[in-house]
Amino acid sequence: MLSGRGQVHKQQKASRGENHMTEKIKTTALGLVAGASLLALTAYTAPASAADLGGDCCADLEERVAELEATTARKGNRKVSLEVYGQVTTAVMWWDDGFEDNVYVVDPQTSNTRFGFxxxxxxxxxxxxxxxxxxxxxTADATKVREDNDEGADIPEFRQAHWYIKSNTWGKVRVGFADTANSGIAEIDLSNASVADGMSSSQAGSAIMQNxxxxPAFGNYEFNRANVVRYDTPTMGGFVVSAAWGEDDLWDVALRYAGEHGGFKIAAxxxxxENTDRNNGAGPTDDPAIEVLNGGLSIMHMPTGLFVTTSAGxxxxxxxxxxxxxxxLSGGLERKWFTIGKTTLFAMGGEQEDRSDRTATFWxxxxxxxxxxxAMDLYISYRHYELDGGTAGLVDPNEDKFDTVVGGARIKF
Known part of the structure; x- marks a missing residue:
């Protein structure tokens, strides 16, 4: 038997034990609630604060969330990858047609603004x-701006929308809106000169000169892109054969080569x-057949950086x-004189003659x-044109010269 004091002591001990257990349960519950609240708050605020990686207590967590979001955007689902890419190209163009001169902000056609997946x-x-x-x-295609319109085209343009299957043994087949076989064939260039509106067809101010x-009308006669089925062979000794067919309106074949010999890099x-599409630019006749033959060649001497590029069609x-x-025809020198990157210096010349016997000779x-x-290119180019209106004649026979200077930048992402 316990004395009265012992009984009281036992009751007090039991009470303290119950109180201690109660406090422990409360502490554990509060900890769980606080942890759950923190997780919910983090999940709620992470997307909004991922871009602000400040020096608070959650900076490491927010930085990790941002990294995971970026990784997810690049990889797509677990089976098919996803890459987002593109470029922005804009420039300032000065032009003088003998009647008017002006300065426009333009998008060069040679390597225009674009994005893709x-x-x-x-x-x-x-x-x-x-x-x-x-x-x-x-927003202002350099090839489409006019004397009375400095905006040019202002519409988005699909450049690619296709799927493909590729075999290292048998080649590549693509189906959908894609490059035809001759697309890019007259734009082969081993140098970086083409960034400066340096190829034959994509000439700033061509709408002013023509309209x-x-x-003359300008072009390099490529079919460019269309709804096609295209096949490319595997590379064999540096050669690739391509063929494309599109909706019973066009077909084309191409042979390409790329290689190095004796210090020279060569691409050709x-x-x-043939194209029987009534919208192929041939004229008013329904479904006239257009035949095109074109090509290009570019050679660079790797030790010196000297290069020459030519195309015709x-x-x-x-x-x-x-x-x-x-x-x-263009030629020049591409060297790394500065640590920031290579410098390309070039001269060029050529001629366009359209179906109405109108010509433009330029340098x-x-x-x-x-x-x-x-990932940036700064560029500038100057061109001088001598125009002949053919049998139709020029709008003003005294205005047979056109000059343009285009300078700007391209940045890739």
Missing amino acids: RGKAAINSDLEAGYNIELGWQ DMGG GIAYG TRDADDFADEEHFWF GLGAVQKIDAA
Whole structure:
């Protein structure tokens, strides 16, 4: 038997034990509630604060969330990758047509502003499947601005929307809106000169010369992009053969080569195609057949950086007054004189003659400076044109010269 004091002591001890257990339960419960609240708050605030990685207590967590979000955007689902890419290209263009001179802010056509999505997935050790969606956007296409309109085209343009299957053994097949076989064949260039609006067809001010002055239509006669089925062989000794067919309206074939010999890097291609689409630019006749033959060659001496690039082509149809043709030649030097990146200096010349016997002969100079750390190209080019209006004549015979200077930048992402 316990004495009265012992009984009281036992009761007090039991009471303290119960109180201690109660406090422990309360503490544990409060801890769980606080932890759950913190997790809920983090989940709620992470997307909003991921871009602000300040020096607070949650900076490491927010930085990790931002990294995970970026990784998810790049990888797509677990089977097919996703890559977001693109570039912004804008410039300032001064032009003088002998009647008026002006300065416009433009988007050069040679390498225009664009963004896209592409990805792929391995089927087995030999096969892969993939896709490409690409959209171009030009608020003031340098080839379409006019004397009375400094905006040019202002609409988005699909450049790619196709899927493909590629085999290392059998080649690549793509289906959808894609490059035809001759797309890019007259734009082969191992140097960086083409960034400065340096190729034959994409000439700043061409709409002014054609529509406001009575000069020729410009082009390199590529079919560019269309709804096609295209096949490319595997590379064999540096050669690739391509063929494309689109909706019973066009087909073309091309042969390309890329390789190095004795310190020289060489890239070349030639293509032939036919197009019976009534919107192919041939004229009012329904479904006239257009035949095109074009190609390009670029050679660079790797030890010195000296290069030469040329392209040429013809286009003909039954209702053409004359066969159209163009030729283009550029050459220069590409060296890394500055630590920021390579510098390209070049001169160029060429001629365009359209189906109405209108011609434009031109020459020019240009420079491109790469900034490797920013994936950026700074460029400037000058061109001088001599125009002949053919049998139709120029709008004003005294205005037969056109000059333009284009300077700007391209940055890739």
